Amino acid sequence: MPTRKHNKTSSLRMRLMLGAAVTVSLFMLALFPALKQVFTVALETSIEQRLAADASALISAARIVDGQLRMPEKLPDEEFDILPARQTGMIYDNKSNLLWRSSSSKAIQLNYQPKYDGRGHEFLRGIDIDGREYFIYDVEVDLLRGKNADFSIVTMQPVSDYEVMYISLRQQLYVWLGFALLLLLGFLWLGLGWGVRSLRGLSAELDEVETGKRAALSDQHPRELLRLTRSLNRLMESERQQSERYRHSLDDLAHSLKTPLAVLQGVGEVLSVNPDNSEQVHTLQGQVSRMSQQISYQLQRASLRKSGLLRYQxxxxxxxxxxxxxxxxxxxxxxxxxxxxxxxxxxxxxxxxxxxxxxxxxxxxxxxxxxxxxxxxxxxxxxxxxxxxxxxxxxxxxxxxxxxxxxxxxxxxxxxxxxxxxxxxxxxxxxxxxxxxxxxxxxxxxxxxxxxxxx
Structure with a gap:
């Protein structure tokens, strides 16, 4: 006989797995923007440090001669073509007037005016007239080589230089989080399988009880299930005892009625000798026969009823x-x-x-x-x-x-x-x-x- 088919979602393990999968997936979805934000902050911090280092290099190259700012004709990075990155910097006075700019920044028309307001330094973003976005680091300098100086040193870096890195990291985040999700779901599946193993054992024992191979459930189950198994054992024992008492009572009743019926049958046979009693004898024998049939019917009906727990094949x-x-x-x-x-x-x-x-x-x-x-x-x-x-x-x-x-x-x-x-x-x-x-x-x-x- 083929086994019965069940909907997969009716499995306790599958339901727990679906619930855990939804929870973990939602957690991963919430974790992704948080990780992306952490990376963005770390990246911008490293960019700020890089631009701060460029500003320090400009400060080191600057000179004050007769109260005027003097910069070398070429910065160190401009003297060596092998360096891939160029220092893009500008120097403003405290009136926001441009005093100097590096050769790499001459093509940049940035919509930015520094404010010499005593804030020390700031890190922000700006856009040039062509719509390109830049990271901007602005530091105020009031003392240069022991001499008073009121300058704003501005260094810049195109945001596009980091877009490839940002996209690459985002893709890696997708890959690693997806891999972590699959790995976690795998561990959850194994863990849930181990957790519901005891339920499978209980189900197997119930199958043996239903087919008559086992009289009762064992106590070899987790303590959370022991109360259930013991209650089921009491229920099965109670059903067996009640069924047995029921059959014995019916047998006793049948046996107790057989004698009166036999007596009535005998009385009918005695009365049938007299022809005048033929109608009464016929009625008496008919009723006795009907009572005998009803007793047989009720005994058969009681003995052939289905058990509430056993399953037959x-x-x-x-x-x-x-x-x-x-x-x-x-x-x-x-x-x-x-x-x-x-x-x-x-x-x-x-x-x-x-x-x-x-x-x-x-x-x-x-x-x-x-x-x-x-x-x-x-x-x-x-x-x-x-x-x-x-x-x-x-x-x-x-x-x-x-x-x-x-x-x-x-x-x-x-x-x-x-x-x-x-x-x-x-x-x-x-x-x-x-x-x-x-x-x-x-x-x-x-x-x-x-x-x-x-x-």
Whole structure:
């Protein structure tokens, strides 16, 4: 029998994993801008330090001659073409008048005017007339080589020089955070698998209990589950004891009623000697027979009810072969041809005794009423396990089928001659959550179609 399919999201491990994945993903999404901001601050700090070093180099090269600023014709970086970076700097007086600019800054028309306001230094951004953005470092100098001086030393660096570095780092952040996310999810999956292993063990033990391989759950579980397993054990033991008491009580009741019924039967036989008592004897024997049938019916109904915990799977082929062999002997004079159509390994989710009683009643009626043909089919369908039993005798009239399928109707009281078999069949099907359909058969008779759910 194929295993039952479950939606993946119904797995506790999968639900926990989805929750953890969403949480970790949100955390990573929140972490990315924070890391990007940290890098941006660190990068701008390093740029500020670089521009401060350039400003210090300009200050070192500057001279005051007769109160006037003097700068060398070429800065050190301009004398050596092998240096990739050029110092881009300007010097302003305290009136914001430009006094000097490096040769590398002559092409830059920056919209920036320094303010000699005693703030010491500042680091900011500016834009030239072509729209290019620059990092600007502005430091105030009031003492140069021991002489009073009021200058603003401004050094600059294009923002575009760092865009490649910034884009590269952002891509690396994406890669490393994605890798970290996958690694973390992998560890979470393994951790959750280890965490729910005990639940799998409990599930396996419950499967063994349902199939009758185990009488109770063990105590080899985490302490958080022990209360659950012990409660389930008490429930199962209570159910077993209650079921056993129920069966014993019914047996006692049946035995206690057999003697009074036998006495009444004997009284009827004595009274039947007198022809004047024939009507009373007939009534008495009819009621005694009916009481005996009702006792048998209730005993069968009680003994064949489904357990609340056990799950059965009975192989259909050997059970049918045994049943058909017995019926062939009983009805050997009819030469009934039985066609069977089902997989050899097919199993029906019903307890063996209940399935034997169900099929016995339906097939006995089919043997008794059919002309010469019976067909038995069984298969697994989407809604469960389907059993179909057909014969070639004119079927049950449609206006009577509703009564057969109606819960609580018993054909033994509504339609004489049917006995209690159909009522027992309906009770067994109902106790297993199944469905019974009475339809027309292609053979020309009735078709009893029974569906049992697999779970």
């Amino acid at each position: 009975v192989k259909l082929k050997p059970l049918l072969e045994s049943l058909l062999g017995a019926l062939d002997k009983v009805y050997r004079d009819k030469s009934v041809v039985v066609t069977q159509n089902y997989a050899e390994e097919l199993r029906v989710p019903v307890e063996q005794g209940a399935l034997l009683e169900l099929l016995g009643n339906v097939l006995e009626n089919a043997y008794r009423l059919c002309l010469s043909q019976i067909r038995i089919s069984a298969s697994l369908i989407e809604t469960g396990c389907e059993l179909i039993i057909e014969d070639d005798v004119p079927g049950v009239p449609k206006h009577q089928r509703e009564r057969i399928l109606k819960r609580g109707e018993r054909l033994d009281t509504q339609y004489p001659g049917q006995g209690i078999g159909t009522a027992v069949v309906k009770d067994i099907i109902d106790s297993y959550g199944g469905q019974l359909f009475v339809e027309d058969s292609p053979l020309g008779g009735a078709q009893f179609r029974i569906i049992f759910p697999l779970n």
